[in-house]
Amino acid sequence: MLFPTHLAAAYVLGERWDLSAPLLVAGAALPDLVDKPAAMLNLVDLYQTAGHSLAVLAAGFAVVFLRRAWTPLWLGWASHLALDAVHMIVNGRPGDLLFLAWPTITHVPAVSLPPVAFARHYVGTPSFALEFVVWGVLAAMLLGRRRPTKRRDCGRS
Numbered sequence: 472m473l474f475p476t477h478l479a480a481a482y483v484l485g486e487r488w489d490l491s492a493p494l495l496v497a498g499a500a501l502p503d504l505v506d507k508p509a510a511m512l513n514l515v516d517l518y519q520t521a522g523h524s525l526a527v528l529a530a531g532f533a534v535v536f537l538r539r540a541w542t543p544l545w546l547g548w549a550s551h552l553a554l555d556a557v558h559m560i561v562n563g564r565p566g567d568l569l570f571l572a573w574p575t576i577t578h579v580p581a582v583s584l585p586p587v588a589f590a591r592h593y594v595g596t597p598s599f600a601l602e603f604v605v606w607g608v609l610a611a612m613l614l615g616r617r618r619p620t621k622r623r624d625c626g627r628s
């Protein structure tokens with residue numbers, strides 16, 4: 472999924488579950504904020520490593536267990552991994568789910584591109600259509616929140 476869609480989905484979850492939306496959004500941003508720069512700086516070979524690892528996510532759960540206030544951050548992080556997994560399945564790349572097993576299993580993904588090149592490749596894929604669902608839910612939620620303004624009757628005729 473595209474980075475902004477991860478943030479939108481986390482915001483929707485925060486509103487839906489009545490949890491801290493800022494923490495959920497920060498958690499959803501975390502995997503890409505860690506992994507993409509690391510790959511672009513050639514610190515690692517892949518664009519999905521530690522931030523996208525189930526093992527690291529599980530270690531993060533231990534922290535959440537001790538600091539429950541961080542639960543939304545962890546849930547946002549988990550939502551990012553779940554949406555990335557959904558995107559790969561929808562786009563016919565189930566083998567790339569092995570990204571979740573980093574560092575235990577290192578695989579060569581079918582698509583490994585820096586963020587801008589990835590976005591260009593991704594537009595028009597079946598998973599890209601799913602992004603509209605996330606944005607549609609967010610729009611419906613935000614529009615549903617707006618209340619009609621009350622008209623004041625000034626008593627003039």
Ligand SMILES: [Zn+2]
Nearest residue numbers: 502503551555
């Ligand atoms: Zn990701």
